[in-house]
Amino acid sequence: MATILMTGAAGAIGQMLRPRLAHHDLRLTDVRAGDGVDALDVTDAAAVEKACTGADAILHLGGIAGEGPFEDVLAVNVRGTERVLSAAVRTGVPRVVLASSNHAAGLHSRADAGPTGLADDVPARPDSYYGWSKAAMEQLGRLYHDRHGLHVICLRIGTCCEHPAAPRDLSTWLSPDDAALLFEAALTATGWRLIWGVSANTRRWWSTTGGLSIGYYPRDDAEPWSRRVGEPDLTSPTDSLVGGPMPTKPLGTP
Secondary structure, three states, rough: OEEEEEEEOHHHHHHHHHHHHHEEEEEEEEOOOOEEEEOOOOOOHHHHHHHOOOOOOOEEOOOOOOOHHHHHHHHHHHHHHHHHHHHHHHHHHOOOEEEEHHHHOOOEEEEEEOOOEOOOOOOOOOOOOHHHHHHHHHHHHHHHHHHHOOOOEEEOOEEEEOOOOOOOHHHEEEOOOHHHHEEEEHHHOOOOOEEEEEEOOOOOOOOOOHHOOOOOOOOOOOOHHHHHOOOOOOOOOOHHHOOOOOHHHOOOOO
């Protein structure tokens, strides 16, 4: 059991993880307080440092969870992450797990994937301001690892939801149970790493190498939902690009 500070605990992924990681001592925080979650604005450096004190690890989920105006994602996602990483160094927290996103590499296509799938550490090709903010978070994590020895695991999360709802999800789905396995594995990983956050989907085209390297063994497969959601159109950007429909939306528009 570890004492874990979780930011963004009231968000969708935070709510999925809380019961599944309850064997740890979870310190739950979010900009929205309530239901056992303490208020924390990740852009408030002093408040973040106070919340980090005494923690063994940080699961940083807090931030804007989709496209938004540039200044907003810069302030919350990028500056907020800098506050978390800086506070971890000052308070002696050795490990931070960052909730990155597939949108950090959203403009890569199936054609870029080799025989073992698209590499976990494929260079960033963000598809939106949101995706750019996630790519910036990853590089901040690299900076803090290289300069301070902080272990930073960046999870490029796919479509994390209860069950697949669209053809694209047959490839990109991350089930809640597998999300918990992924974050659990990240809590003992070392170094700076980029890891795809995706389940063991039959149609997965993102590499399994990074996950296996940290002991992540997903169990769920989206394939049983294939009849319900329909077949993907591989000639469409939605089904052929990592970022799905995001690259077709106007920049800065939620």
